[in-house]
Amino acid sequence: MALAMANRASRRVLMANRDGNPVGREDHNVSGSDDETFMPGPVPVFRKGASSSPTKSESTTPSKRKKMDDLVNSNLRLYGHSDDESDNAYDDDTVDIDDYLYGTEDYPDPSRVLWDSFPQHDADGESLSEDSPQVIPISWLRSGFNLSECRNGLAMHEPTDDEWDDIRRSLPQNIRDSTLKNLRALFPYNCKGVSAMLSLVTALLYSGVSLQKGTISINVDRKAFDELTLEERRKQFDVRLEDVLSSLIFVAAKAGAQRCSKKIADYDKFLARRRTMDPEEQSFHLQRRQWLEKRTHLCNVCWWDVDSTTGATSFPAGKDPMDVNVNNSFTNINDIRSYVRTHLRSFKEPGGCALLLETIIRCHGVEYIENLKGNLLVCNCKESIKDIGSSNICTKTRTDDCMTPQLLSLLLTGEARSSYQNWSGDTFGIGLLRMNHNDDTPNNQMLRPLKQIWLCQGDTGYSTLFLQKKNLIGKEDSLDQPGKGFQLAHWNCWSAELSTMQVISTLLEAEPISNTVSEDSEDEGKRVLDSISARIRKEHKRNLASSTNGSGEGSSPITAEELKSIKSHPDDEKYYPGQYRRWRFHFGSTGSESVTPVDAWIPFYRLRGRQRMSIEMKFAPRIVALVRSRWPMATVRDFSPSGQYPIV
Helix, strand or coil, X not given: CHHHXXXXXXXXXXXXXXXXXXXXXXXXXXXXXXXXXXXXCCCCEEECCCCCCCCHHHHHCCCCCCCHHHHCCHHHHHCCCCCCCCCCCCCCCCXXXXXXXXXXXXCCCCCHHHHCCCCCECCCCCECCCCCCCCCCHHHCXXXXXXXXXXXXXXXXXXXXXXXXXXXXXXXXXXXXXXXXXXXXXXXXXXXXXXXXXXXXXHXXXXXXXXXXXXXXXXXXXXXXXXXXXXXXXXXXXXXXXXXXXXXXXXXXXXXXXXXXXXXXXXHHXXXXXCCCCHHHHHHHHHHHHHHHHHCCEEEEEEECECCCCCCECCCCCCCHHXXXXXXXXXXXXXXXXXXXXXXXXXXXXXXXXXXXXXXXXXXXXXXXXXXXXXCEECCHHHHCCCECCCCCECCCCCCCEECHHHHHHHHHCCCCCCCCCCCECCCCEEXXXXXXXXXXXXXXXXXXXXXXXXXXXXXXXXXXXXXXXCCCCCHHHCCCCCCEEEEEEEECCCCEEEEEEEECCCCCCCCCCCCXXXXXXXXXCCHHHCHHHHHHHHHHHHHCCCCCCCHHHHCCCCHHHHHCCEECHXXXXXXXXXXXXXXXXXXXXXXXXXXXXXXXXXXXXXXXXXXXXXXXXXXXXXXXXXXXXXXXXXEEEEECCCCCCCC
């Protein structure tokens, strides 16, 4: 809150010192209607409606964009609170709308709520002084939304050979001894948060999300991405990426517009309480309300600097972070797709992930973002790489992996949530899987998304998991049936590899579903998905389903304390390294100096139920633990490529 007040105070000082003639005598209105047109180009601009007569300056400089400070009468802006007045000096019930009428130049620097937790360095790795302007960290300026060479998903940008030689020499010993040693793009070269953005957009490509006529749809009548041939994916990638990015920005823009509409309602209540106002005061409040209403049709979009001589976009690749500037202006919400199409290359080039986040944050509005608690990105890449063991297992539990639940929920729902509970990705049809974080397990809507596609959080960051439908027998919502076999595919943006595996659900009894919802018979020729009763039953089943299959002792989640209490026989580990199925185990805590009785050691083949599952959770490949966070007692086998486990 203090930061928000400081920013508002600084803007008021800026406005108080700004010279310029009142614009009230000229027609500087930007239409907020649906007919407002976005003119593509290196800089977003607005075209006035036919009823507006252009001024002389506009006819000579058609590409000059309009800013909110150009739209609001400067005298009216100065009529608000000054630095010598308290926030309540004008009226005890005054509704502060300054943050909704800000100009684009009021926030020229990168967003601190995103980048403040990152160490500030220049291109040479030298630390910047505390009074230096905020910069986008270089670990976010290296990757954009580019299709991998195998065309199965988005991939990280890799360092050059010279850069890789320097990185490899500085790798800690634990990474040199693991299978991660050949991952050139691994953090901290690219931030873990970048893996979240690339994996999220990959998931949305497979979900088929599209922005159509002001609504987001996941049931577009077109061929699914995983059904396209590799050549078709190459040809259609730009169009489908445009759909995904437009949808993500649209969620943020609509959320910002709804908050603006709520502020209008509060402002109307304030005006209704002001029973007596002189004509000048009444005109002032009326014009402010009109500009606030126009603001509900606009969203703030960003782009990189434009070269003043050539007019071409100056991309961040190879530039010092101090020289990377984010420009922004307002455009109509209905023109978001045109904005993305115009700047699609900026999103695909290095730095595109940061540009998308900057745009989304600014779409939500200054007031909402400044009042969020903490940072939306909390980078721990340098600490995480020291905690990765030889089996790619992180020895220290980290709940966020750079991207906080606030930012992830903000991207998927338009509202920031402090945990992974009480929200879902149903707008985009995807879910979320996490490993060994029983303190904040995703809810049933996240575990059972509308489409069988999951964003996965693992030890090395984020990845994508989805159902392969080619060999699926039955319907997609039958994956919880006892003994059901199906194939999953896993995409890792660090290694740019697609892996597949066979999953067989547990043979325990199916999940009990309440009898309050009966089976609905459908008339022949009628689609079940079109039936309202079938939709209600499907949602009811998602809400009632437990986070695990089966019942009894194995139905409750395995806790971290249980895993910690498991001991493996040291001789078995010595003679059969990595072959945990040949080891003996002991369950239960014992003192550090106490000797475990010989008959207390149980070989793996004799384990049943929860004990066996606990061993699998602790010693099996991490991808198995990830899959079992959705199907706890399932069998996972037949990995492809053969003999390799996906990195998660």
